[in-house]
Amino acid sequence: xxxxxxxxxxxxxxxxxxxxxxxxxxxxxxxxxxxxxxxxxxxxxxxxxxxxxxxxxxxxxxxxxxxxxxxxxxxxxxxxxxxxxxxxxxxxxxxxxxxxxxxxxxxxxxxxxxxxxxxxxxxxxxxxxxxxxxxxxxxxxxxxxxxxxxxxxxxxxxxxxxxxxxxxxxxxxxxxxxxxxxxxxxxxxxxxxxxxxxxxxxxxxxxxxxxxxxxxxxxxxxxxxxxxxxxxxxxxxxxxxxxxxxxxxxxxxxxxxxxxxxxxxxxxxxxxxxxxxxxxxxxxxxxxxxxxxxxxxxxxxxx
Amino acid sequence: xxxxxxxxxxxxxxxxxxxxxxxxxxxxxxxxxxxxxxxxxxxxxxxxxxxxxxxxxxxxxxxxxxxxxxxxxxxxxxxxxxxxxxxxxxxxxxxxxxxxxxxxxxxxxxxxxxxxxxxxxxxxxxxxxxxxxxxxxxxxxxxxxxxxxxxxxxxxxxxxxxxxxxxxxxxxxxxxxxxxxxxxxxxxxxxxxxxxxxxxxxxxxxxxxxxxxxxxxxxxxxxxxxxxxxxxxxxxxxxxxxxxxxxxxxxxxxxxxxxxxxxxxxxxxxxxxxxxxxxxxxxxxxxxxxxxxxxxxxxxxxxxxxxxxxxxxxxxxxxxxxxxxxxxxxxxxxxxxxxxxxxxxxxxxxxxxxxxxxxxxxxxxxxxxxxxxxxxxxxxxxxxxxxxxxxxxxxxxxxxxxxxxxxxxxxxxxxxxxxxxxxxxxxxxxxxxxxxxxxxxxxxxxxxxxxxxxxxxxxxxxxxxxxxxxxxxxxxxxxxxxxxxxxxxxxxxxxxxxxxxxxxxxxxx
Ligand code: HEM
Numbered sequence: 098x099x100x101x102x103x104x105x106x107x108x109x110x111x112x113x114x115x116x117x118x119x120x121x122x123x124x125x126x127x128x129x130x131x132x133x134x135x136x137x138x139x140x141x142x143x144x145x146x147x148x149x150x151x152x153x154x155x156x157x158x159x160x161x162x163x164x165x166x167x168x169x170x171x172x173x174x175x176x177x178x179x180x181x182x183x184x185x186x187x188x189x190x191x192x193x194x195x196x197x198x199x200x201x202x203x204x205x206x207x208x209x210x211x212x213x214x215x216x217x218x219x220x221x222x223x224x225x226x227x228x229x230x231x232x233x234x235x236x237x238x239x240x241x242x243x244x245x246x247x248x249x250x251x252x253x254x255x256x257x258x259x260x261x262x263x264x265x266x267x268x269x270x271x272x273x274x275x276x277x278x279x280x281x282x283x284x285x286x287x288x289x290x291x292x293x294x295x296x297x298x299x300x301x302x303x304x305x306x307x308x309x310x311x312x313x314x315x316x317x318x319x320x321x322x323x324x325x326x327x328x329x330x331x332x333x334x335x336x337x338x339x340x341x342x343x344x345x346x347x348x349x350x351x352x353x354x355x356x357x358x359x360x361x362x363x364x365x366x367x368x369x370x371x372x373x374x375x376x377x378x379x380x381x382x383x384x385x386x387x388x389x390x391x392x393x394x395x396x397x398x399x400x
Numbered sequence: 401x402x403x404x405x406x407x408x409x410x411x412x413x414x415x416x417x418x419x420x421x422x423x424x425x426x427x428x429x430x431x432x433x434x435x436x437x438x439x440x441x442x443x444x445x446x447x448x449x450x451x452x453x454x455x456x457x458x459x460x461x462x463x464x465x466x467x468x469x470x471x472x473x474x475x476x477x478x479x480x481x482x483x484x485x486x487x488x489x490x491x492x493x494x495x496x497x498x499x500x501x502x503x504x505x506x507x508x509x510x511x512x513x514x515x516x517x518x519x520x521x522x523x524x525x526x527x528x529x530x531x532x533x534x535x536x537x538x539x540x541x542x543x544x545x546x547x548x549x550x551x552x553x554x555x556x557x558x559x560x561x562x563x564x565x566x567x568x569x570x571x572x573x574x575x576x577x578x579x580x581x582x583x584x585x586x587x588x589x590x591x592x593x594x595x596x597x598x599x600x601x602x603x604x605x606x607x608x609x610x611x612x613x614x615x616x617x618x619x620x621x622x623x624x625x626x627x628x629x630x631x632x633x634x635x636x637x638x639x640x641x642x643x644x645x646x647x648x649x650x651x652x653x654x655x656x657x658x659x660x661x662x663x664x665x666x667x668x669x670x671x672x673x674x675x676x677x678x679x680x681x682x683x684x685x686x687x688x689x690x691x692x693x694x695x696x697x698x699x700x701x702x703x704x705x706x707x708x709x710x711x712x713x714x715x716x717x718x719x720x721x722x723x724x725x726x727x728x729x730x731x732x733x734x735x736x737x738x739x740x741x742x743x744x745x746x747x748x749x750x751x752x753x754x755x756x757x758x759x760x761x762x763x764x765x766x767x768x769x770x771x772x773x774x775x776x777x778x779x780x781x782x783x784x785x786x787x788x789x790x791x792x793x794x795x796x797x798x799x800x801x802x803x804x805x806x807x808x809x810x811x812x813x814x815x816x817x818x819x820x821x822x823x824x825x826x827x828x829x830x831x832x833x834x835x836x837x838x839x840x841x842x843x844x845x846x847x848x849x850x851x852x853x854x855x856x857x858x859x860x861x862x863x864x865x866x867x868x869x870x871x872x873x874x875x876x877x878x879x880x881x882x883x884x885x886x887x888x889x890x891x892x893x894x895x896x897x898x899x900x901x902x903x904x905x906x907x908x909x
Contacts, residue, residue, distance in 0.1 A: 102647070103647040103649065109782075181490065233649040233650075236653050236655055238654065239656055239679070240678070242678070243679040278838055304891065308891075311864045311865075314864075315861055318860060323850075330680070331612050331679050333681070333690045333692075333839040335846055336588075338453055339755075343443075343445055347443065349433055350436075351435075352435070354432055357428060360428060361428040361429055362428075363429070364429070364432065
């Protein structure tokens with residue numbers, strides 16, 4: 098006879114801790130944004146002061162990530178299993194993994210400037226999670242009690258983290274190279290152009306995005322294979338064009354196209370960067386709309 | 401060699417044209433566009449229900465959209481992944497792939513056996529370059545050769561310079577990846593042809609025998625031969641479900657399903673007991689058995705007016721909701737004096753609603769109850785047609801007990817016997833068994849699909865992370881020069897040149 102013990106008060110506490118992490122993330126977001134606006138200043142003194150702001154912003158991000166980690170771990174203990182088996186849990190664990198990968202990546206100095214984008218995105222994810230996706234702790238339905246599923250989801254979330262950072266780099270690239278920014282006809286745009294001016298040069302942004310996307314693509318390929326192995330164990334076939342399988346395939350194929358674009362004359366640069374963002378849009382679509390509204394065998398979003 | 405032909409367009413001829421088409425088809429741009437087309441073409445299959453994955457959804461779609469559905473069907477939007485247009489895209493893509501990758505394989509094979517290219521005359525034009533003075537008594541070319549060889553470069557000495565190259569694995573990985581994709585496609589196709597999958601519902605005590613008659617339904621692949629079904633019988637001894645009784649937010653959630661079975665491969669085989677769980681199928685040579693569903697099979701006995709048993713046994717009741725309210729159909733053609741049909745509802749934990757109807761409050765058995773509507777008339781079983789055992793066509797029948805009849809529905813607790821109306825006999829609720837739905841399937845290709853997928857994964861990892869670099873060292877009158885070139889963008893290339901320069905200088909000590 099199997100039984101589980103779900104700890105509801107711990108799960109409530111976990112939610113509070115996650116709210117607390119969101120407060121710190123908000124502070125990190127504001128400070129990083131402030132850093133961006135200061136750094137665009139013409140005055141040398143202010144530009145100097147801004148690098149201190151950058152450090153403060155990143156330190157706040159580290160603290161927020163530690164708090165978030167505590168919240169996620171508490172959720173796992175409360176549910177007596179890994180904390181990634183419904184949409185709410187994917188979101189909080191995914192946000193945590195994204196922050197961890199980002200904070201490791203800032204050893205590459207050019208990545209630091211993305212803090213505002215990444216922390217902003219994490220806030221968006223956490224906000225959506227607690228307001229739209231929240232569910233009480235539940236036991237794992239038998240269909241999900243699989244080692245392959247644990248691996249499959251974890252790797253998918255990690256791949257998504259790499260895709261997200263690449264998307265931030267790509268967005269920066271597009272903002273920097275957009276016609277309306279380069280022409281800078283109004284004063285507001287001119288200020289914005291100065292902000293973009295402190296981002297790495299466009300070749301660097303493009304190359305870094307390419308490298309993050311490569312890692313994401315490799316992890317996503319693994320996700321695809323692990324998913325197929327699990328599907329064979331659970332449903333007797335490794336592939337059945339179930340809705341989520343279809344979207345995993347679509348995302349993989351778009352990113353394969355992106356890699357090709359980077360090696361195809363006439364497609365490198367802006368076009369390839371756009372293609373990478375199309376891939377990321379598919380990732381987000383799959384995570385939200387497909388999970389919530391599309392019918393399929395993967396009916397475990399928990400909503 | 402074909403240049404003149406190309407300028408002379410009107411005379412380009414059939415071979416010229418086919419060559420032109422082939423060149424277009426195998427270009428990177430075509431591959432890219434076909435990949436994006438494939439991604440786009442996969443989308444509608446996630447929007448509209450597909451016959452392969454969700455046949456009931458398709459039927460429902462036809463009911464709800466009688467006008468639109470046939471149009472969509474004409475464009476094969478309910479069979480996207482087998483449709484002409486989807487197939488056309490991936491067949492073109494793979495043709496392009498083969499046409500692209502085979503020549504590249506030849507080129508790469510030759511490159512592997514050739515020496516690194518000549519040292520360019522002006523090294524300073526290379527993307528990474530450094531010059532340095534030579535410490536006394538040092539031969540930079542010789543030291544450089546040693547260092548680069550130690551790093552896995554292929555090195556060739558040419559006069560006062562060396563030319564070195566590394567990273568052939570990049571192209572190797574890339575080729576392995578693309579060729580493995582062809583392997584995946586073939587394994588999927590051939591494996592699918594020889595595979596089968598079928599369903600069988602077993603109540604506790606029932607036995608599945610692995611032959612055509614043993615399946616409730618079977619979908620064979622194109623080349624499937626029933627003779628190849630391996631001798632096997634599997635008896636469902638016991639089916640257990642653990643429900644959560646303790647956690648408030650989770651009451652009634654299933655925690656585990658276990659089907660205990662005895663498998664035999666021949667009549668002499670004493671049998672062996674195993675447990676099938678969701679995610680843990682029973683793997684036999686030639687067939688695996690997967691647990692895909694479950695429910696209750698109440699045991700019911702009907703005695704007719706003469707007191708003879710006209711129906712008896714465990715009947716599969718299909719679950720309707722999370723609390724396992726289930727519906728079962730009982731057809732008793734041999735009942736005297738009249739045939740009867742029963743639509744029965746089973747509530748594992750029954751509770752009465754204010755309307756007088758029943759509902760189930762918990763999926764486990766706490767307070768089991770059956771309620772029945774009874775019909776008389778010709779059940780149509782003699783016509784020889786195979787009728788759906790899970791449905792009763794009540795249109796031509798007369799309801800004798802139930803909401804639309806003079807006698808209210810029959811309600812039975814476990815162990816109770818009650819009279820049927822109009823002296824038709826009695827009905828008894830003897831006991832409760834469970835049933836398990838099993839998928840029985842085999843796909844001889846899946847091992848190969850996995851193998852080629854892993855090979856592709858390995859190939860793509862090696863291909864994407866190996867940098868391909870050429871490095872040159874040249875001694876000059878005033879010292880030596882180091883330069884490097886990479887096939888693609890390479891963040892470390894300047895570092896490589898800097899490090900190498902340092903080490904060559906150190907080599908003198
Ligand atoms: C099923 C179809 C295909 C898929 C999924 C696919 C996927 C990929 C991926 C993921 C890469 C990056 C891997 C690496 O660089 O090691 C790649 C690279 C490449 N692909 Fe494909 N490919 C496909 C078809 C084709 C076709 C039809 C061609 C030829 C026209 C082609 C030519 C190439 C080339 C030349 C590269 C190397 C690019 C570079 O230098 O980095 N591929 N492909």
